[in-house]
Amino acid sequence: MAVEQIVTDPALIPALETCSNTLGQAHQLIDLLEKSIQSPPSNPQDALQDAYRQQRHVYSLLAQLRGLNREAILNVRSTKQSTAEARQEIDRLHLQLQNLYYEQRHLSGEIAACESYDHSHLSLPLIPVEEFIALHPEHADSDEHELTVARINHEHAEREKLEQARQELLKKKQALIAENKKRKEDLASLDQDLERFIDAAKPIQKIFEKVYVPVTRKVNGEEK
Structure with missing residues (x-):
């Protein structure tokens, strides 16, 4: 070349x-x-x-x-x-x-x-979509993401209401327990006072037993 x-x-x-x-x-x-x-x-x-x-x-x-x-x-x-x-x-x-x-x-x-990823919101006991839309019709046209967020917020609000009600019931329970405890203490104190009263009344009872002489009479041939 x-x-x-x-x-x-x-x-x-x-x-x-x-x-x-x-x-x-x-x-x-x-x-x-x-x-x-x-x-x-x-x-x-x-x-x-x-x-x-x-x-x-x-x-x-x-x-x-x-x-x-x-x-x-x-x-x-x-x-x-x-x-x-x-x-x-x-x-x-x-x-x-x-x-x-x-x-x-x-x-x-x-x-x-x-x-x-196994998202935690998938395991939440959310109410069905139809029931949620019936309660909140403004979300009828929302996409899947917005609808899921709204359902989670609804579940959160409901749980907050239940927690608030539980706290109120717990306060009532504590109040009732305290009241029952006070009544038990009052009853125990009353029992002690009653026992002291009974102990103090025993000498008087013995005096009455000595003074009192039963009287009997015959009625229709029977002693009364």
Whole structure:
């Protein structure tokens, strides 16, 4: 395959053309010198001048070729720098893409965990939807989320009412217990007073037993 078919960069084509031209002129110089050696010319001075002119032309082409070579090297360095910067940018973008993939997998996992999570409100003994809508018709057109929140709030309010009623009943119970305790204490005190009264009345009872004499009489032949 020809070099022209391999190298297609427009910046290198002038260097290839100059190189080819220099090579051709160098071959002409060599041919000219070989011809002068093999068959000496009748006027050696003219042949030598022709060789000098051809040599200067070759040197001129070589100088152009060196300039083009220097320019090509600078272009290559610039291309390498641009390629390195582009590679770094690609690596940066690739890293960002990998981070996005990682974040996507993480969020997908979080979404799946949320969807499969056993939410506590699912176990709440909420009233049926139909009964709730009958009590609160303003939620008839609410979506599922709003309806669930409203039902939970309703359940919370009902439980607060029940808790308030329980607290009131508990206060009444404590009051009744305190009242019953006081009555028991009063009855116990009354029993003690009664026992003391009975103990104090025993001597009087004995006096009455001594003074009292039963009187008997006959009625229809029987003693009464």
